[in-house]
Amino acid sequence: MAAKQCVYPPTQEEPSDVYPPPQSSSDVYPPPTSKIQALFARGTDPEIIRAFEAYDEDGNGSIDDEELQKALSTADLSYSIRTVRLLMFKFNNINCTRIGPKEFTTLWHDLQAWRSIFEKFDRDRSGTIDNMELRDALRQLGCAVPQPVLQLLLTKYDRTGEDIGIDYDSFIECGLIVKGLTQKFKEKDKRRTGTATLTYEEFMLTVLPFIVA
Secondary structure: OOOOOOOOOOOOOOOOOOOOOOOOOHOOOOOOOOHHHHHHHHHHHHHHHHHHHOOOOOOOOOOOOHHHHHHEOOOOOOOHHHHHHHHHHHOOOOOEEEEOOHHHHHHHHHHHHHHHHHHOOOOOOOEEOHHHHHHHHHHOOOOOOHHHHHHHHHHHHHOOOOOOOOOHHHHHHHHHHHHHHHHHHHOOOOOOOOOOOOOOOHHHHHHHHHHHH
């Protein structure tokens, strides 16, 4: 009698389902619950959306400079209106007065990074950074600022008038101007020699937006 052929282990039919079941995009990110929320990218931190919604008073999907100032400020941290306008200029390259969800989200994350830099170089935890700490902080932002310029910045932005140090809000304003002007200069310094030639008109168009923000 022929031996019975068998296969071990017995073959099993491939299961039709997989555990745990794959999630659809709607499972991962719940559908937006408001018109404003729908304007933000999926996965955006809810805190960012709440801050934007709270100060978009007319619900038109954008906030102006004064609304942005309120949205960014907390119980222990505030921003001057000039700093806020410089932040808005950074994203639009024009002196505008409104930004939308995309710019607001990027700005929010950028400010977190700037805050980390400030705290890193405020080594004595005084709430201000002095001349040398400012030098190191600006260097991390990609700007190697000469000592005479550092001293001028400290004199300009030290609100005590004693050239001791600058606070966080002043650091943001100072950093935005230095970084912005450095980038504009680099665009003209094609060969990276540290020198550039600008016409009078180019110079004025480069500098004035940072002055009148």
